[in-house]
């Protein structure tokens with residue numbers, strides 16, 4: 386798909402779909418060019434520190450405020466309250482793993498209706514916490530648009546190429562890419578095959594599936610590099626933001642769905658939300674190709690912690706502690722000497738939700754399938770399964786490339802994650818025997834005899 390992008394993470398971008406649409410001076414001239422309306426969208430408080438401050442100016446055909454009254458919008462599988470006593474929640478510290486997820490009646494769903502909450506923590510009302518959703522859809526959103534007042538959404542496609550239409554222009558997001566659409570920005574998620582099938586409005590050729598991490602506070606940032614130095618991990622230059630583009634059906638009626646305080650609301654308007662002819666600013670959606678990640682690892686001994694695979698982090702107020710880290714496990718060389726090379730046995734004070742996009746993951750010989758997921762909640766012990774342990778304990782330690790053609794990811798959070806009833810019961814995909822993955826680990830200890 387031949388779309389144009391502007392590169393750079395957190396840049397102050399400028400883009401015009403029609404030349405001369407941006408003001409020559411300042412942001413809010415008395416009469417913007419071409420009869421456009423100027424509208425600011427804020428991503429941080431007006432008074433946020435300058436290095437954190439995010440906002441964009443949109444030059445659009447009609448202002449966003451021109452719409453009909455809001456009304457509730459029903460959604461069966463979106464969960465907002467993560468207290469253990471909430472009727473939608475079934476929380477457990479048990480290690481959990483799911484076969485590839487699906488939604489039984491997904492044929493009728495678009496992206497918004499096809500969201501199913503797997504779990505989360507915290508509360509959007511006071512802007513702290515996160516939610517993890519699975520999405521699955523076979524229908525385009527057409528003249529339906531979505532914006533989230535609860536937080537930013539990081540979208541990880543597993544099956545199906547996405548075309549994400551936003552107020553800022555369009556992003557092509559196939560599997561092995563991710564995109565982030567921030568709080569308050571309108572967007573529509575379609576399947577690419579469906580979009581390009583002229584005349585077949587609505588129906589998609591095949592199901593699109595993937596995962597969403599929604600963060601209720603702040604925004605995703607690039608992680609600190611510390612002693613790694615000025616380069617490495619995800620390079621800022623590889624993040625791509627859209628160029629301005631506006632709809633040709635700007636005068637048609639559109640439905641807008643808003644996620645607010647955990648619930649959904651809807652309104653109609655007699656014009657497209659994708660009527661932005663030009664924009665400038667640093668609050669702009671972006672995509673990233675995971676294959677561009679510069680993977681760093683041990684070249685001596687020991688297995689480094691997976692924080693070296695952090696693509697993006699949404700920090701909490703506690704330094705180095707994330708509301709959500711987005712971590713990936715790309716193909717990489719393992720060369721460490723005298724080392725148990727796969728992920729170690731561990732008990733983490735952070736919660737680890739993982740998904741498999743493609744291939745096999747080096748800690749699990751079987752059972753963690755593309756489209757599947759796992760959750761090792763705070764303090765729940767986990768690590769290599771018995772087969773992986775047996776193989777890695779005796780493997781010849783020559784350089785090996787692991788995960789050729791594979792990609793798994795993790796949303797790691799400082800919060801305890803409460804799972805939904807949908808995730809535990811209704812999805813029908815929870816593996817009941819996951820606990821057995823570690824039961825084959827044998828006792829190898831032999832007490833040393835008394836000293837001679």
Ligand SMILES: O=C(O)Cc1cc(O)ccc1O
Nearest residue numbers: 690691727728729737748767
């Ligand atoms: O549990 C997991 O599979 C994720 C993970 C990977 C790793 O290399 C080290 C620690 C860790 O939690």
Ligand SMILES: [Fe+2]
Nearest residue numbers: 733737761767
């Ligand atoms: Fe782990």
